Amino acid sequence: MAGNPKKKSTGIVNAAIGALAVVLAILIVWMMNLVSGIQGTARIINYAGLVRGKTQRIVKLEISGQPQDGMIADIDAFIDGLRFGSDELSLVRLNDDAFQSKMQELDDYFQALKQEIGRVRAVGSNNTDIIPISETFFGICDDATGLAEAYSQRKATSLSALEKYITADIVVLMLLIGYQLFQALRTAAMNRALQHKVYLDAATGLPNKNRCEELLDDPTPPAPETGVCSFDLNNLRRINNSMGHETGDAYIRRFAVALRAAMPEEHFVGRTGGDEFLAVTHGLDADALQKLLSHVRKQLAEESQHHPDMPLSYAVGFALASDNPDSNMRDLFDFADKNMYINKNHVKREEAAAEKRLDFQLLKQVNRLHRSFSDCLYCDARLDTYRTIRACENFFLASDGSYTGAVEQIAEEQAAKSERSRVRSALQLDVLQRDLHSAEDTLELQYNAAEESRYSRLTVLPIDWDKNGRLHHFILAFETIRLNADQAIDPKEQLTLYYEQLKQSILENDSYVDALLDMAGTIYTVNLTRDTLERNISPAGKSDSDRALFLDYPLPCAYRDYCDEYRKRVTPATLGSYRTADTSARLLKRFAAGEKHITVEYCVQEDDGAIRWVQKTVLMTQTTVFDPEINAETPMVTAIILLQDTSQMHARDEQENARLQAASMKCALRTAPKPNFSRA
Incomplete structure (x- = not known):
């Protein structure tokens, strides 16, 4: 199995850094040797010049009759140091054959020069070759100095080249180290981001289930005034089913943002999953926590005013460590969750009662038409949703859902094939918003039903409009009409109709x-x-x-x-x-x-x-x-x-x-044949 390319690349870079570091160390040692050698060469050049200068002085003094044995000994020591190196003189031996050959020649000439100096002392300078020999010696000194300088120049050139190699090595090494540093910083940033993602819910921006579970699993006993609150959104399933999961996700995000904004920063707020949220408070007793939750509900109610079609509805329960001694965070969450379900029942009952009151009012409007509507939908044109407010037992639509989807189902399942396109077009939201501008603009759509013995009629009753004058809510009422009034009704069907209407009269009468x-x-x-x-x-x-x-x-x-x-x-x-x-x-x-x-x-x-x-x-x-x-x-x-x-x-x-009987008898008398009397 192939290795991880990223790890392989990192290994190659690390190996390259190691190799370059070794090469750099070698080059630095080499450079130090070169520098040391160049420094030694400079002393050799100086001493080579010193040999020439002192020799000139020796010759002058000897010619003038002043013996210079000490200086001659010094020159011997200098030449010996230049040839073989000298710790005393801090001279190094140059490993250059031309220089060493020249120094051998210099040494030989100096020996000859010393012999000639001995003759000068004995017979005088005029009777010796001291001047030509010294001139030759001086020339050899100059040559030796030149060779030392040439050697030094070569070393300097090598040092310059070595410096370039070292610079290149350092540059490449720094680049690789910089790359590794960049990679390390990037990895650290990625690790931080990953750690952030591990504990962050991407959909809401709140700490996620992992962080919540970590907090709840903390073995440390909570402080007495630690509170755990369990929040649960209501109506998410209805929103998902009727408006789609994207709208449901937006509903969850709205709640998360509003909840975090309503809770003070010092308190933890996280999403435990789905439509469930967790809050952990600190330093609040029962009364203070109740006030905080009341504040949260007020803030979320204000937020919902901007979304009247989809207000935030939720249930919450809480538990305090001071009320539950010897409980850990998980225990407190369980207690809070139980209390949340109690609150959920209250909230849903209140919402159901409010919805029922609205339905009563809507159905009163419907009943004013004095028509036999078997089923009624309360529709929201802005959200493209509906919910049933009256439905017989065999009604074909779900209790709530997408209005557009319901129109498709009405056309496909209830209308005759030849009528489907007309029904579908007439019920489109843009058509209704175009045609319905006031309460008097009731729309009736009659069409042949799939069942041949009857036809159907849909009535659209506008309820209200938004601030821009566009249709907002309306009722879609269903009515079925038999084609033949003389046709006998099946007794079972008649009884079913009776009980449906009886049920409606009971359910729809608030008194x-x-x-x-x-x-x-x-x-x-x-x-x-x-x-x-x-x-x-x-x-x-x-x-x-x-x-x-x-x-x-x-x-x-x-x-x-x-x-x-x-x-x-x-x-x-x-x-x-x-x-x-x-x-x-x-x-x-x-x-x-x-x-x-x-x-x-x-x-x-x-x-x-x-x-x-x-x-x-x-x-x-x-x-x-x-x-x-x-x-x-x-x-x-x-x-x-x-x-x-x-x-x-x-x-x-x-x-x-009695009136009907009298009228019937009167009619019978009028239509009875008159007796025919004839004369006998």
Whole structure:
């Protein structure tokens, strides 16, 4: 397997630096020797000149009759030092054959010169060859000095060349060392960057899961006023599914930036992963930490005002070391995480309630059209999203998602093939923003459905516009119309439609319970499991006549006994209807069969002989209770029974029936053939 090219390159550079360092050391030693040699050559040149000068003086003095044995001895010592080197004179031997040959010649001539000096002393200078011999000697001295100078010049030239080599070696060595230093600095920077990346979440700029885990795994016991906060974003899945993961990532970044900005710098803030974040506080007690988290929520709420279509929603829980002695950081995080989920339930419940209130208001606008819309979408034109605010059981779209994607699905799955292009074009956001500028600009799109027995109609209701006047929110309502009014409806389909509309009326009425209570003249509750009529409730504002619907009877009592007593007032003609709900046993049997809602009507005869129609509505529920008598949990079926006087409604029905019967008889008389009387 091939080695790492980077490591191989580094090895080559290191080897080159080592080799160049060795070469440089050798060159420096060599240069030092050359310098030493040049310095020695300079002394040799000086002493060679000194030999000539002293010899000239010796000759002059000897000619004048002044013997100079001491100086002659000095010249011998100088010549000997120049030939062989001398520690005493600090002379080195020149390793130059021409110079040594010349010095041998110089030594020989000096010996001859000394003999001639001896003759001068004996016979006088006029009778000797002292002058020619000395002139020759002086010439040899000059030649020796010249050779020493030439040798010195060669050494200097070598030194100059050596200096160039040394300079080149040093330059290359410095370049390599500089390269290595650069590489080292670069590696250090890369290591720092890598270490930074190891602990940095690139998406948010906060410390990442690795750093958070390292902090939570710290074995050092936390200080008493150390706090751990667990944050969790809400609605991320909905955003990812409806607007895409890029929008979800932007949502996470917004939260991270806002959270870091809201938390003081001395407190740690990191991302533990996904939509979860961690904060570690120092020096705050419970009250101070609560105030800080309230400040954070306020700051994030202000940030959300700039993004009204996608406000930041999150849950947070915290735990303090002072409240959890002997706990480490991981334990505190676990406690904080549990508290966060408690807070999440509160936050999501509040958001769901706010969304439900908005849905009630939106559906009230829809219901003002008095149309049978089976399904409704609340759409955001700016974000290209929708969510369902009304949906039947078999609705084909998801509860929320991309509006553009929903348009494609509507065209492909609901419209006939010939209609798809028209439906798709009419529902494009740019078309809606072009055509819808006021609340009156309702758009209706009718098209042939994929099912041949009916056609469909889509209604677009604009809700609001942004500050630039562009459509922001709108409702897309679905309606299906049968083609043949005489065609019989399948009973199952009709029942399904009934229950869907009943469900809508309950879910979409924010005061449904109040309406039921207001409708009843009197109310009482029954424990069917124990056959106990527990109490009677007279809603506020009801008349004595309404309150009289309930029989004056001591409570609590057996429901069967109460019904037996009440039965005495029921007219024989309606007794059968009354008896369907007059015992706990009958009601429990129907509850077990799946019925939760039973309505019966019957007539009662008042003390003054007047007949009164009464509607009895029984709403049954089941709960689980702990029974101390048997020391166990047991299911308990209870009922709330609403009594309503329907005499006026029946009177109106009877009047209407009488009117219709009279009109029918009148019409029959007009169309009956007249008798033909003829004379006999």
